[in-house]
Amino acid sequence: MVISYFVQSIEPLLAKFGIHAPDVRVEQLVLDSREVSIKTAFLAVKGHNLDGREFIPQAISLGAPVIIAETEDEAAHGQCTMRNNTVIVEFYDLSQSLSALAAAFYDYPATKMTSIAVTGTNGKTSVVQLLSQLRHALGVKCGMIGTLGSGLYTEPFSLNNLNQTLNTTPDAVRMQYILADLAQQDVHQVAFEASSHALVQGRLNQVKTDVAIFTNLTRDHLDYHGTMENYAAAKRRLLKQPALKHAVLNAADPESQNWAKNINASTDIIWYGVDCDPTQWSGEQRFCCARNLETTTSGTSFDLYSSWGNSKVKLGLVGKFNVYNALAAAAAVMSMGTRFADVLSGLNALRPVPGRMELFTAPNSASVVVDYAHTPDALEHALMAVQNHVEKHIWCVFGCGGQRDTGKRPLMGAVAAQLAHHIVLTADNTRNETVANINADIQRGIQNNVDVTIIEDRKAAIRHVVEKAVAGDIILLAGKGHETYQDINGQRIDYDERAFVAQVLQELKA
Template identity: 50%
Template sequence: MLDSKQVQTNQAQLKQAQLKRAHSKTAQSIKPLLLEFGIQAGDITIESLVLDSRDVAIHSAFIALKGHVRDGRDFIPQAISLGAKVIIAECETQAEHGHTSMREQSLIISFYDLSAQLSALAAAFYGYPAKSIQVIGVTGTNGKTSTVQLTSQLAALLNKRAASIGTLGSGVIDQSGACASHNETANTTPDAISMHKLMAQFAQDQVKQVALEVSSHALVQQRVAALKTDVAVLTNLTRDHLDYHGTMQAYAQAKRELLKQPELRFAVLNGNEIESKHWLAQLPSAVTPVIYGIADESLMLTDAEHQCLAKDVVYSNQGCRFKLVSSWGECDIQLSLLGRFNIFNALAAIASQLCLGESLNDIAKHAHLLVPVTGRMERFGGDNSPTVVVDYAHTPDALKQALVALRQHSQGRLSVIFGCGGDRDTGKRSLMGEVAETYADDMTITNDNSRSEDPTAIATDILSGCVHPEKVQVVLDRKAAIEQAVLNATANDIILVAGKGHEDYQIIGNQTVAYDEREYVQQMFERNIT
């Protein structure tokens, strides 16, 4: 352990080391790195921090955490056998903090409260890369993925190099909404080391803004605890993850932990969501609240100093338009997005960009170019043809939400085409049939991933939930079902094709066959079959 006099003596050296790390590759001595945490260690060079002992290399520092499921300290022998020069192991008491010992050729360093401090350690190792990036953290039960993607898209449309991190992976976003460079992520929110490593890569790639999904698990596990964050966004809060959090109260409080992010400047809160009142009650004095939402009877927060509200919303099969009334001015917004929920997602993205200094006029000029997440309420056709919407909805609730959303846009009939997966939850099949019959005008049952089951038997299960099964079309060839529905529709009609979304395959029997629904629908309209 270092006493206070020793710490003061090392301050100048520490600042120099921080600056050096911020502008260098990750190979570095552990000595100045650990000084930041009150630990005196030898001058050993490491090139990476590693959580998985299987990834250890000779210049790695293995981080042995007392995990929620497994104890990383149990894997110290494996890390030693793989040649880890340094092992930083979580210890139980403050008195053990900084204690060092040698085991074979590995230096083992005890680190108190390492799970909570890992984000700070990773930030220091990578030279605090988020300092040079605008960071927008988005949390909530639903809408995180879409809000993050729309936020990064909007930044790209405004000529800002932007990236996103979340369920769809991580990477730089181009102006079309596509991910120009894509990496898979194991979790919605990466672990603390991966998070700062990504930020370092983005900083090196001249990225100026990153939007990321922040899950309740990540907040409880402090994966982003030391991530400098400019804007915190709340989408909504409904029942979820109670197997992990135990109670709704604990789940809600976990989400509010986002307000504790270092250097947080703005909290962008859903004014139509009652949970936002609790966020306001816990808001740090240095954080400016901004309320977004739709100005109708469901708006709960009406007296906010800073706001970004949609008024006079008009829906069509092409999207929607509304008047944006905000603290930055007023303008008309046109969106090519479907669903009331996507208005909220877009408003959160717009409010975040306004907080970070973007021009309202520039935002208004580019908003119509925003596109949905691939395979989520994705629109094809329109104009003089029926509108086909491809969506991933494959549960009764998701199907209901999609149909309710599209009803607002439909100027004609609303049809739905869907199936249910084989060798999966059979109980939901009748419920899917019930939902489709209740909320759509026309319904076609088709094949999904039938796997080892007979598609006809699956269709029969779905029909059992219908009051009038005789009115339901059953066309098991999925392409034929879509084409038939389009040929029978008018330009004012909307056809929801549910269940596949972004997937590019179908599982029939024990075969996985190529099938990209989005591509097929696009090609169908290019053939002008209507």
């Protein structure tokens, strides 16, 4: 928790936004009226789903000394009124100024550390974690913010040491609060996931960003963005981050060319990829490439060619896409001055990210891989990765999220039918949709003559497959990854797939 160092008056804070307010001291800014206390300022924002101004009476009843309320009337900006013992300040277009307001309140915490933002459809979580691993191994105190949670990176790594985050990228106020907390813990590097939603909604507008990493662009979130063009443009907003010095781009993704065209002259480019020709880039554009990939049961080895040096690398991670993730992380830290020899040492010691192609084994049984893949592209990459390690059959157990992009469901069915020998359709986060309806959409894409079983209860589906598969098979459990819940009928039900798999395999050994 952020300590009381941030107790301050709203008078100098709001003066930065052209508002003359009374001298009222608060300890924290909050967006949720349920978090209001006599020490907080409530920001009543007109949001995407709820209008915070409707909760002003509740905030007053909870003793909020200050309420900063959004107004659409520019002339009303700065008007102050009293209601009971609460000062209400009108703030024009507050929703677009949240990041700036919170950054000012918490004394611009991102400026006190090196910050790396990672965006793309797939790989964000893995790259953030690998970045933290690489630098932590060199004695650098690292923070991470994203799907896995927020907090300090520690060894041995445990999800229990992180604070849970509701969204991939926290809201604009919470983001600055987390950064301030990390700054007070003397963190020197923070890596965070920058979702397309967050970029469009301005949650990162005033987060000083040293390095931007683009992983890839495939179909996702079209229920929100509408078109792939809008989705791609949302990702590219990361190039507008304050003080951006380096952009690390995936040479294999065509969208990277659009990034390169839109980069400011003050931002340099570092390309990364597999089997690419370094001579294609000018002397000003640096690179970090892998060639001559070899896969084994314990990982992947390759020859690393980069602007900083060349060497052989043995990576203890499964899948070609993890080579891309590792290269992105390596390119980013080298762009900031980390020695090539230190990066090599770190690459050779990298470990899998929890719930990202995480392998579970037991004697005389099939191997189980738990992965977060929940898009057609991610599922394809996960299944292609296990193909290089399987001796017999591939089993694919998955579902799709309810009340989300329905167009990707048959696409995921088609991918599974093409690359797996057996498919088991089950529940993911169904939300307020039925499993049967979701799985019917998936089945429309399954055209091949492939074995398909439907078991709606996810635990029952996993037990069924583990008992039926044999040694030499690989079971891919896709969609849940690190998550410790299922969202069903509006309720979050405790469910840790990684722990459940370990339990089932242990029972088989008994």
